[in-house]
Amino acid sequence: MESTAGTGRAAPAPRASGHIMAGLGALVALLLVAGCERGGQAVPPAAAPRGFSALTPSPLPRVSLGVLGPELALAAAYRGAYEFSSDWFTSNLPVWQRALAPYAGRRGLRYLEVGVFEGRSVLWMLENLLTDPGARATVIDPFEGDLKDRFLANLRMSGQERKVTVIVGYSQIELRGQPLGSYDIAYIDGSHSADDVLEDAVLTFRLLKPGGLLIFDDYAWRPGSDRVEDWPGPGLDAFYTLYGRHFDVVHVGYQLILRRRSDTPR
Numbered sequence: 001m002e003s004t005a006g007t008g009r010a011a012p013a014p015r016a017s018g019h020i021m022a023g024l025g026a027l028v029a030l031l032l033v034a035g036c037e038r039g040g041q042a043v044p045p046a047a048a049p050r051g052f053s054a055l056t057p058s059p060l061p062r063v064s065l066g067v068l069g070p071e072l073a074l075a076a077a078y079r080g081a082y083e084f085s086s087d088w089f090t091s092n093l094p095v096w097q098r099a100l101a102p103y104a105g106r107r108g109l110r111y112l113e114v115g116v117f118e119g120r121s122v123l124w125m126l127e128n129l130l131t132d133p134g135a136r137a138t139v140i141d142p143f144e145g146d147l148k149d150r151f152l153a154n155l156r157m158s159g160q161e162r163k164v165t166v167i168v169g170y171s172q173i174e175l176r177g178q179p180l181g182s183y184d185i186a187y188i189d190g191s192h193s194a195d196d197v198l199e200d201a202v203l204t205f206r207l208l209k210p211g212g213l214l215i216f217d218d219y220a221w222r223p224g225s226d227r228v229e230d231w232p233g234p235g236l237d238a239f240y241t242l243y244g245r246h247f248d249v250v251h252v253g254y255q256l257i258l259r260r261r262s263d264t265p266r
């Protein structure tokens with residue numbers, strides 16, 4: 001939905017004398033330098049990673065497990081002959097394989113996914129990580145149109161549907177009914193607006209076990225809109241600014257991956 005906020009008319013520029021302008025310039029320079037100061041180390045403004053508000057430096061440290069890979073053909077990424085259309089997933093595999101290796105096959109592994117579409121990500125998880133008979137996945141999506149049928153057909157083909165709880169609905173509502181401290185891995189790939197992503201992040205934080213991974217898709221995605229509230233990035237910068245002390249940063253790139261620390265209060 002397009003917002004109608006703002007009239008599009010610019011306010012008239014105030015008149016100012018030369019010394020007032022010089023003072024304002026110095027203040028702006030001071031704020032820029034102060035804003036780039038992190039952990040006692042000054043980062044030159046030109047080198048500071050830009051925040052997705054486009055006004056502030058990113059609060060996230062530069063930690064990377066690698067870059068996006070190529071999109072993979074079905075047979076290169078899956079054992080099942082699933083029917084998929086768009087591929088928003090397989091280019092993440094080089095990073096996912098590194099981040100998730102320690103969890104592969106773990107007994108009773110618990111996975112939560114927001115935003116399922118035709119099931120590319122959860123089916124890859126079922127084939128590669130949720131391999132223990134006691135492993136379980138919970139997935140949430142409103143599944144508009146015939147999406148649910150397409151996903152369920154793929155899920156049946158995997159032969160692992162008994163491991164998956166499918167919730168039809170919006171994550172901002174449905175996450176509230178999930179058990180606290182119960183998931184090892186959560187993947188947030190539903191609504192991409194900054195407010196929804198921030199709400200998903202806040203709601204999912206307490207659903208993770210200590211040491212649990214929280215993966216966000218599209219941290220660096222910029223949609224056609226130039227309004228920051230339409231991008232996931234500002235929501236995640238806000239989340240990390242306020243909740244960062246509860247997490248270790250695993251990866252910052254096209255996606256964002258955080259690990260819940262064991263030593264912070266519930």
Ligand SMILES: C[S@@+](CC[C@H](N)C(=O)[O-])C[C@H]1O[C@@H](n2cnc3c(N)ncnc32)[C@H](O)[C@@H]1O
Binds near residue numbers: 116118140143169
């Ligand atoms: C990019 S697709 C997910 C792709 C999937 N993870 C994959 O790897 O193929 C986004 C999905 O989020 C769902 N979605 C949108 N808003 C949502 C919300 N508020 N709660 C849960 N799911 C939502 C859409 O229905 C859509 O299926």
